[in-house]
Amino acid sequence: MLIGDVARRSGVSARMLRHYDALGLVRPTGRTVGGYREYSAEDVRRIFHVESLRSLGLSLKQIGRALEDPAFTPSALVSDLIRQTEDRLAREKELLERLRAIDASTPTDWQGVLRIVELLRELDSTSAARRQQAVLAPPENVSVPAELLAEAVLTESDPHVAGALRWALARSGGGVATLRAGTHSQDAGVRRRAVLAIAGMPEAPGAVEALAHALGDPDTTVRRHAALALGRQGVVAAVPTLVGMVVEGSNDVDATEVLGTLSLDPGCTDLITTALVDELAAPTADSATRIRLAQALVELAGPTARKALRQLTHDDDGDVALVATALVEVLAERCPDDR
Known part of the structure; x- marks a missing residue:
């Protein structure tokens, strides 16, 4: 087939076919008596191979290597294309x-x-x-x-x-x-x-x-x-995590303050107090943890928290009992009628 016929059937312009010829990508195997390019069926198949690889984003140089170099593996080529495409998409996303x-x-x-x-x-x-x-x-x-x-x-x-x-x-x-x-x-x-x-x-x-x-x-x-x-x-669902912060000693001062504010809601007071008291009784609670829990109790509203704090003044752990006693005195000064 002459170049015009190939161009019509393949959809590749005659100008691009001449470019392929100049680069050595697809060279027509024959010439007419008049010297015109004449493409064989194999040449046309190669044109379609080139176009298929171009559709994947390969450069003409890469296509030439892929078609001629036996050591050029498809997997390496596809991996390179993936990286290039990801980079391009990232740049386009940034532009967008x-x-x-x-x-x-x-x-x-x-x-x-x-x-x-x-x-x-x-x-x-x-x-x-x-x-x-x-x-x-x-x-x-x-x-x-x-x-x-x-x-x-x-x-x-x-x-x-x-x-x-x-x-x-x-x-x-x-x-x-x-x-x-x-x-x-x-x-x-x-x-x-x-x-x-x-x-x-x-x-x-x-x-x-x-x-x-x-x-x-x-x-x-x-x-x-x-x-x-x-x-x-005022979201009650936060209570377990806040109590956990007191136990772990992570931002426990902030957590204690927030628990104190939440306890002003009568519907939350007993929930928070029970959670703190349960942690006090946990076998894994060491002295430092129990002291933090006691300090959290003093910030809570309601009689249940005050009762729990008073009980801690008789705790077997002397350090906990000492801190609880001091906190009870603070409560007494804060609320003289609540002795």
């Missing part, structure tokens, strides 16, 4: 996020677009100080989109920059959807940052639901962040 950030800022002119681009560049800086400055003092007349802040929160490792981002995000009142997606990340660090940010804006739509989901997270830190935030919102 930047475009969405610009669109969310509703720029009215190109100057506004450029200011957002400047902000994005600063947030990508390797300098933590510059990233923090970009959050606290964005370019003039630039309203930082909440989704952009939320994305930055999920990836920021510097504690000072992260704090600035959470502050700015809480002020914006948005970005919860992005943060909720972050709570499902396989990376525990991302989940921690997401829950900590949501905890800073518990009244935002969907925040409580996201925090409640985080109570079941496999990561201890995620659960603790969620429990403290939910407890401050």
